[in-house]
Amino acid sequence: MKSRNAVAWRAVASLLAGLAGRMAHAHAGLPETSNIAIRRGHPQDFFVGTTFGAVISRDSGQTWRWVCPDAMGYGGWRPEAYLWRETGDILAATGSALLHSPDEGCSWRTHPFFKSTWVTGLAAHPTDDRVFYAVTGRPGIANGVYRSEDGGETWAATPLLREGLELNAVRVSPVDPRRLYASGVANSQLVLLRSDDAGLTWQEFPHALPELLRPYALTVVAVDPAAVDVVWTRVSAQGYTHLLRSEDGGRTLTQVSVLDDTFINMDLSADGATAWVGTLNYFFRGPSTGPLEKRPLPTGNACVLRDGETLYGCGSTWLHDWALARSTDQGSTWQHIFGLYEIQGTQLCPRGTPVRDLCPARWPQLAEQLGAPLYPDGGVEEPPPPPDAGAPDAGTPDAGTADAGTPDAGGPPEEPPPAPKASGCGATAGTSVPLLLLLLSSLLPWRRGARRPHQ
Structure with missing residues (x-):
């Protein structure tokens, strides 16, 4: 298995070399997983963001x-992340719109409250499933922190709202939910x-970071689960990611690690003593005060989520077979949950x-590109109807979708932000992706219809 992966990847790397200058780095724009969410109170329910939409599992993977x-x-x-409420609602900030699915991922809308601004960050209260915070960052208008007390249905601005302020992230302390951090x-x-x-x-604590040359994008990325004053940020400078830690509630920052890669996300152990960091190509682990050590797996497309004593990580199917795995020994070893070729059709x-x-x-x-089964169950299934449910009214528009004839009915913001720069998993010159995927389809015939036992 590994040898075939290696051969396929070497072939793709050769093709990339021939397309130098026309493509970005980062896995050649191949389909990848990018973040993990577990439904609150339902550990068997996973929602995994990908470079080609998302995948969902309702049976523990x-x-x-x-x-x-x-x-x-x-x-x-x-x-960059999804939040899945116990009620079944799913929310996500895109950097432009606020997405909301009221029915476990079947219907989606962009929230009309934020139609004139850009929602750049979203965070949930650690215990109250109704409370959310969002931050905005559209240049030229007033930005700030917003709060919802009804699961994201309605929003109100906090007193932090002014022009000249552009926010990119918000976090809530697991120790004391009254403690909020924004950046x-x-x-x-x-x-x-x-x-x-x-x-x-x-x-408000300004950070000039004079030891760095032209730092930018200071972003709060984690709050310690055991100490309310310990908060983590990252900042970019000269192509490197600098991971910074504060032990005084954000007043001062101390550098923990310098990563020669693009930061994806991080998580901490329940006692705050151990840190895990996922980057575009590597996975790191170490004491929360540093230094962090590069681990052998995942070897690409790493993201991380801790749920109790279990660690979940994204990986690259094209490099080591699995796209999502779990670890019960703090990331020393990983157990395959699924590879992209195991997706069984649409939700x-x-x-x-x-x-x-x-x-x-x-x-x-997409199934052809991934080497996945077309429809192993014989077609597009219908979910079982709820008890005593009547036939749906075909004349009633779906509550989770925008009415195309109604202006501003949950559509994308006016004058949306420019398209993201070519970085991260999936960034390529547009015409090169199909060629690469066709190459992979021919190189990896062993994946078609293949199933492997879950460990």
Whole structure:
């Protein structure tokens, strides 16, 4: 298995060399996983963001189905993370719109409250499933922190709302949910902001970082699960990612590690003593005070999520077979959960929902690219109806989709942000991706219809 992966990847690398200058790095724009969400209170339910939409499992990872990006309607900006409520609602900030699915991923809409701005970050209360915080960062207008107390249905601005402020992330302390951290730029200065009262008042800490040459994108990435004043940020400078830690609630920052790669995300052990960091090509582990050690796996497309004592990680199917794995020994060894070639068709949704109406026609082409079964169950299934449910009313528009005839009915923001730069998994010159995928399809025939036992 490994040898065939290696041969395939060497062939792709050779093709990349021939296309130098026309393509970005990062796995040649191949389909990849990118983030992991577990439904609150339902550890058997996974929602995994990908470079080609998302995949969902409702049976602890035994079967996986696809949610196509067309049905989600997020355009060129993919969410960096999804939040899955116990009620079944899924929310995500894209850097442009705020996405909301009220029915476990079958229908999607962009929230009309934020239609004139860009939602750049989203965070959930650690215990109250109704409370969310969002930050905005559209240049030229007032930006700030917003709070929802009804699961993301309605939003209200906190007192932190002004022009000259562009925010990129928000985090809530697991120790004390009244403690909030936000980050971004205020009047051209890198800033970390802190609230001790759930957003009613804020302290602002500028960070010039004189030891770095032209630092940018200071972003809060984690809050210690055991110490309310310990917060983690990252900043970019000269092509490197600098991981910084504060032990005084954001007033001062101390460098923990310098990563020669693009940061994806990080997580911490329950006691805050161990840190795991995923980057575009590597996976790191070490004491929370540093240094961090590069681990042998995953060897590409790494992301991380800790759930209790279990660690989940994204990986590259094209490099080591699995796209998602779990570890019960803090990342020393990994157990395969699924590879992209194991996706079993589209998400099972009722007729009349965007996923059911749009995704099945798109699946055969993606299945060919991934070496996945077309429809192993014989076709596009319908989910079982709820007890005593009548037939759906074909004349009633879906509550989770925008009415195309109504202006501003949850559509994308006016004047959306420019398309992301060619970086991260999946960034390539547009005409090169099909060629690479066709090459992989021919090089990896062993994947077609292949199934492997779950460990």
